[in-house]
Amino acid sequence: MTSMSGPEDWVASPVDVVDPRARPTxxxxxxxxxxxxxxxxxxxxxxxxxxxxxxxxxxxxxxxxxxHPDLHAGNLRRADGRSSTLGLLVGSVGNPFSGAMHRAVEDAANARGVAVFASSLDDDPDREEVAVSAFLRRRVDGLILTTVSKSQSYLLPELRRGTPVVFVDREPAGVEADVVVSDNAAGAAAATRHLLSYGHRRIAFLGDRADIQTAQERRRGFLEELGRAGVATADIPVITGLHDEDAANRALIALLESEHPPTAVFSSQNLITIGAVRGLRERGAHHTVALVGFDDVPLADLLEPGVTVVAQNPHEIGRLAAARIFARLDGDRSAGRTYVVPTELITRGSGEMRPK
Amino acid sequence: MTSMSGPEDWVASPVDVVDPRARPTxxxxxxxxxxxxxxxxxxxxxxxxxxxxxxxxxxxxxxxxxxHPDLHAGNLRRADGRSSTLGLLVGSVGNPFSGAMHRAVEDAANARGVAVFASSLDDDPDREEVAVSAFLRRRVDGLILTTVSKSQSYLLPELRRGTPVVFVDREPAGVEADVVVSDNAAGAAAATRHLLSYGHRRIAFLGDRADIQTAQERRRGFLEELGRAGVATADIPVITGLHDEDAANRALIALLESEHPPTAVFSSQNLITIGAVRGLRERGAHHTVALVGFDDVPLADLLEPGVTVVAQNPHEIGRLAAARIFARLDGDRSAGRTYVVPTELITRGSGEMRPK
DNA sequence: TCCGGTCCTGACATCGATGTCACAGTTTGG
DNA sequence: CCAAACTGTGACATCGATGTCAGGACCGGA
Incomplete structure (x- = not known):
């Protein structure tokens, strides 16, 4: 600590004194x-x-x-320019569907020493572009994206550069790339067929925001199945634009109190299903009005009655998406493909009631 | 494609032909x-x-x-050397508690243009060190960590360098830093007091792995409350080492079939609570044996009976942790503090049954 | 007209690593 | 016994950006 130099201390010390606040290189x-x-x-x-x-x-x-070596500095010079980093954009990291997908992606990434940036979309087109831009500025090796913008053509230049992009859960517009989605229309049709087979004819549809691609698909599957069964869809209550539990709850109660209440309900998203369950309970209709939901709900089997659902497989979606990214990083140059992950009808009671 | 140069094609083209695969600088x-x-x-x-x-x-x-500018290249030269990146290590990104925490951290980070690396710990000490090392190699500006290693002293050099570190959910060992935890012992005591007030004396404890710090705290809170109430703890069944739903389920069933089955159960973690609910149902004991769980469970209010829990506040834990990181990045040099986020007893039915 | 001060701009060194290459010393093979 | 090949090593340019600094253009005031 005491200076050992005389008045002419302009001479830099030849010995590098170790500064504990400096990061070693x-x-x-x-x-x-x-x-x-x-x-x-x-x-x-x-x-x-x-x-x-x-x-x-x-x-x-x-x-x-x-x-600890600086990975990014090394990257700058390194031939392949890989950052060992992935960008993942999901509905919301607080949502169980997203969490399961995220976990599968992480497991695949971990095995290759790749770290994952996770961001929440919140169905906000602005957030989508901001998040993607943040990922690109950080030079991620690949993108796994849930989208909500009208078009993803803003990604075309990046795709041309060879950055692998996989769209999950929803199909993109304006670009060709790998896509991993659930069997939305077919799953919705299966749910509908299930309710029809128990004798229901007046089945209400509770749907998410109409501008979301998966929501449209599920609605389409529902209506087409009714068509195939010869049920006139004119007086079928189709309610869309529900974006949270509360809205679904209120919509369902309104339906139950309407002139011709439905004998069964198809709720096309997990939060909507929960809102519907609440609504049925509040009106004491949970043992008389049938319910099938799209996407599984935690503890659904422990409810009374258990909630029958068309379960998605978020883990498999995440696994496949990550596998596609890594395949392309390993040199796969084949054309973009759409992978459809099957859904599964799980009967637990709520969907197996006949109309009274 | 056809070459237009003669045999002497060593002359580089003076015009930069734009290569669509090259990333612009x-x-x-x-x-x-x-x-x-x-x-x-x-x-x-x-x-x-x-x-x-x-x-x-x-x-x-x-x-x-x-x-898109290369953030990391800029960083290299930039005076403050900030990467606008945070490392978050949680129990598992697929777990709802972790998801809620993650979401709160993301919201705080987003507001400052900071991206979040998320990793899962899986209660594996090796993963802890691997994840932290991966974060440090990527030069994150701060770390928010759930830990499981015996000691976090490996972080001392990094802390000395001024990297902000906040420990969440569990208290660290061997380092001094900001800590954000739930009121584990007090919450467990409140749950126990609640069961005692309904007349229970033979209350079973179902606990997580004994080497996890929060698990110990909850056990301590439970036992101390029994002590204060003058209940002899000698013949109180205290079962620990349960690490998933299934183990909890089996442990509970064994208890119910033992010579002196408990009249009430305190399950000290969310997966254990779910396993306990299943066990009670399978034995038809859900309306006779009382149950209080630590940490809330989705849809707990819709079960029959509703599950009484001591709810944690993962969102607040995440918010506070991120706030501490950013405060320190903004210059706060005060000593590390422990922030205790209160828990809340939510009565829903399962905890309000008297012993038969 | 000249001077000092803004306003704009670009050349250059630099951040922390890796790719290339040169070079000395040691083995190997003929 | 010597050329060829291999092993172990470090000097230096470089990756894509930013900090520093110097210089030219233009302004207003003396």
Whole structure:
């Protein structure tokens, strides 16, 4: 601490005093180990042709300085320019469907030392573009996106550069790429067929915002199945634009109190299903009005009656999406494909009631 | 495709042919706009002293090339060295508690243009160190960590360098830093007091792995409350080491079939609570044996009976953790503090049954 | 007219790593 | 025993951006 130089202390100290607030670099490690920086680089990256003695010295120096290499600096020069980073945009990281997908993506990424940026879309087109832009500025190696904008053509230049992009849960517009989605229309049709087979003819549809692609598909599957069964859809109550539990709850209660209440309900999204369950309970109709939901709901099997659903497989969607990204990073140049992950009808009671 | 040069084709083309697979840099934008790179930098970063005409030219060039600045390259030279990135390590991104926390962190980060790396811990000490190391190699500005290792002293050098670290959900060992946790012992005591007040004396404890800090705290709160009430804890069934729904389910069934079955159960974690609910149902005991769980469970209010819980506030934990990180990034140098987020007893029926 | 001060602008060094290449010393093969 | 090949190593340019600094154009005032 005491200065040892005289009045002419303009001479820089030849010894690098270690500043605990400074982050060590390869240069520091090299100096401490008495080798060149390139040799440190070789040791850190496990490159061959370094003597065991040198390896040991470098390791010890790196350890004693708590050196962590700067991945991004290395990236800059590195030939393939990979950042070992993925961008994932989901509905909301707080939502169980998104969480399961996220988890599957993470597991695949982890196995390759890839880190995942996760962002929530909140069905807001502005957030979509902001998030994608944030990912691109950080030079992610690939994008897994849930989208809500009218068109994803803003991604065309990036796709042309070869960045792998996989769209999940919803199909994009204006671009060709890999897509991984649930069997939305077919699942909705299966749910509808199930209710029809129990004798229901007046089945209400509770749907999400009409501008969301999956919501449209589910509605289409529902209506087409009714058509196939020869049910006149004119007086079928189709309610859309519900975006949370509360709206669904109110809509269902209004239906129950209408002149011709439905004998069954198809709720086309998990939050809507929960709102519908609440509504049925509040009116004491949960043992008389049938209900089938799209997308599984936690603890649905423990409710009384259990909630019959068309379950999606978010884990499989995430797994497949990540697999596509890595396949393309490994050189797959085939044309973009759409992968449809099947849904599964799980009967638990609420969907197996006959109209009274 | 056909070569237009003669045998001496060593002459490089003076015109830069635009390669659609190449990612544009500031140099490319500068060339197209007919300005220097530094001017492009100024425009992109909104620095002053650039003429409106130049701004327009640069903007147009950047737009036409679909230029996205490389944040990490900028970072390298940038004075503060901030990467606008955060590392978040949670129990599992697929778990609703983690999801809620993650969401709150994301919201705070988003407001400052900060992206979040999310990783799952899975209560595996190796994953903890691997994840932290991956974060540090990517030069995150701050760390929000759920931990499981015996000691976090491996973080001391990083803390000394001034990287803000906040521990969430569980208290760390061997380091001093900001900590945000639920009121574990007090919450467990409140749950216990609640059951005692309904006349229960033989209350079983179903607990998570004993080496997890929060699990210990909840057990302590439970036992201390029994002590205060003068209940002999000798013949109180305390079962720990349950790490999933299934184990909890089996443990509970074994208890019910034992010689002196409990009249009430305190399940100290959300998966354990679910396993306990299943066990009670399978044995038809859900209307006779009381149950209070620690941590809320989705749809708990719709079950029959509703599940009484001591609810945590994961959103508030995440919000507070992010707030601490940003406060420290903004210069707060105060000593590390522990923030305790209160829990709340929510009565729904399962905890309000008297012993038969 | 000259001077000092803004306003704009670009050349250049630099951040922390890796790719290339040159070079010395050691083996190997003929 | 010597050329060829291989091993171990470090100097240096470079990746894409920003900080520094210097210089030219233009302004108003003396």
């Amino acid at each position: 390869m240069k520091n490690v090299a100096a401490l180990a008495g080798v060149g920086v390139k040799t440190v680089s070789r040791v850190i990256n496990g490159e061959p042709n370094v003597s065991p003695a040198t390896i040991a010295r470098v390791r010890a120096a790196a350890e004693s300085l708590d050196f | 500031m140099k490319n934008v500068a060339a197209l706009a007919g300005v220097g790179v530094k001017t492009v930098s100024r425009v992109i970063n909104g620095e002053p002293n650039v003429s409106p005409a130049t701004i327009a030219r640069v903007r147009a060039a950047a737009e036409s090339l679909d230029f």
